[in-house]
Amino acid sequence: MKLSTRARYGTRALLDLALHYKSGPVLLKDVARRQRISLSYLQHLIAPMVAEGIVGSIRGVRGGVWLAKPPEEINLGYIIGLLEGSLAPAECVDNPETCSRSGACATQDVWGEIKEAIDTVLESMTLQDLVERQKNKSHEEITYQI
Amino acid sequence: MKLSTRARYGTRALLDLALHYKSGPVLLKDVARRQRISLSYLQHLIAPMVAEGIVGSIRGVRGGVWLAKPPEEINLGYIIGLLEGSLAPAECVDNPETCSRSGACATQDVWGEIKEAIDTVLESMTLQDLVERQKNKSHEEITYQI
DNA sequence: GATTAATTGACTAATAAAGTCATGTATTAT
DNA sequence: ATAATACATGACTTTATTAGTCAATTAATC
Ligand code: FES
Ligand code: FES
Numbered sequence: 001m002k003l004s005t006r007a008r009y010g011t012r013a014l015l016d017l018a019l020h021y022k023s024g025p026v027l028l029k030d031v032a033r034r035q036r037i038s039l040s041y042l043q044h045l046i047a048p049m050v051a052e053g054i055v056g057s058i059r060g061v062r063g064g065v066w067l068a069k070p071p072e073e074i075n076l077g078y079i080i081g082l083l084e085g086s087l088a089p090a091e092c093v094d095n096p097e098t099c100s101r102s103g104a105c106a107t108q109d110v111w112g113e114i115k116e117a118i119d120t121v122l123e124s125m126t127l128q129d130l131v132e133r134q135k136n137k138s139h140e141e142i143t144y145q146i
Numbered sequence: 147m148k149l150s151t152r153a154r155y156g157t158r159a160l161l162d163l164a165l166h167y168k169s170g171p172v173l174l175k176d177v178a179r180r181q182r183i184s185l186s187y188l189q190h191l192i193a194p195m196v197a198e199g200i201v202g203s204i205r206g207v208r209g210g211v212w213l214a215k216p217p218e219e220i221n222l223g224y225i226i227g228l229l230e231g232s233l234a235p236a237e238c239v240d241n242p243e244t245c246s247r248s249g250a251c252a253t254q255d256v257w258g259e260i261k262e263a264i265d266t267v268l269e270s271m272t273l274q275d276l277v278e279r280q281k282n283k284s285h286e287e288i289t290y291q292i
Numbered sequence: 293g294a295t296t297a298a299t300t301g302a303c304t305a306a307t308a309a310a311g312t313c314a315t316g317t318a319t320t321a322t
Numbered sequence: 323a324t325a326a327t328a329c330a331t332g333a334c335t336t337t338a339t340t341a342g343t344c345a346a347t348t349a350a351t352c
Binding site: 001084089103105120137138 | 249
């Protein structure tokens with residue numbers, strides 16, 4: 001029951017962009033380096049975001065990518081939805097017909113509740129919240145080094 | 147981010163046993179038929195439960211398996227833990243050292259919160275709760291057929 | 293001792309995820 | 323123009339994990 005690396009990397013990449021919000025285009029190569037993701041893989045992760053319009057991009061010299069929406073307007077549920085699809089722990093939560101005993105299956109309810117619980121967490125948090133947490137962390141890290 | 151069939155089948159199998167609690171040994175073959183799981187697969191799922199002592203078993207004629215603890219004392223978190231291990235959506239939640247940027251990674255916190263949310267749902271529910279839900283469902287199903 | 297049913301181990305198949313590589317297209321600078 | 327840069331796209335390979343099967347074994351009953 002692990003999140004795909006796709007979702008984890010993608011989220012980290014977006015957080016990286018959020019940390020550079022309104023600073024002009026950043027190179028995907030730099031995001032890849034900072035987040036320790038291979039560039040070619042990252043290119044595939046970022047593509048759907050660009051298509052969706054939450055990431056802007058421009059090619060060529062002085063090109064790059066950037067967050068196209070305010071971080072406080074992007075909630076994590078939406079991001080994970082794009083990167084990974086539904087977080088239902090069983091297919092039958094979203095498509096009851098895929099489970100033979102659906103309709104008289106008590107466990108289905110439980111899987112549904114889990115999905116709801118996950119969604120609640122993710123929908124209550126925006127990229128901006130992550131940015132703030134990240135800034136605190138980085139600060140702590142520096143302070144501790146004294 | 148799907149639960150393994152191992153965990154889903156295993157939970158259903160235990161619910162089946164819970165529905166037959168205190169009715170003597172039931173044949174694994176019958177559980178398999180009712181729950182539409184292949185017998186050979188189910189045998190592998192039930193083994194760790196027997197080892198753990200929450201399922202009793204006896205071989206040979208008139209043998210079978212049964213729930214060895216009261217359903218209200220078995221919570222789902224425990225079951226899923228046995229069948230699938232931790233429900234942390236990222237390895238670094240349980241083992242921070244597996245993620246290179248751990249310690250200064252804001253997303254790790256989010257994955258942690260998701261784990262907590264899932265565990266809360268599962269730990270608040272026992273097999274007995276499932277039994278009651280299941281009985282309601284079956285009843286509804288019959289009623290609706292009138 | 294014949295039959296039944298759980299136990300165990302080894303093995304195969306199927307699926308999906310992760311990652312790479314090569315090619316194409318748009319943009320800018322000279 | 324054209325060379326250089328950087329995103330875009332598609333095809334492909336590798337890897338890992340899960341799911342599932344089969345066969346042999348052990349224990350209990352009749
Ligand atoms: S209906 Fe899908 S697990 Fe029961
Ligand atoms: S530390 Fe594991 S996702 Fe960041």
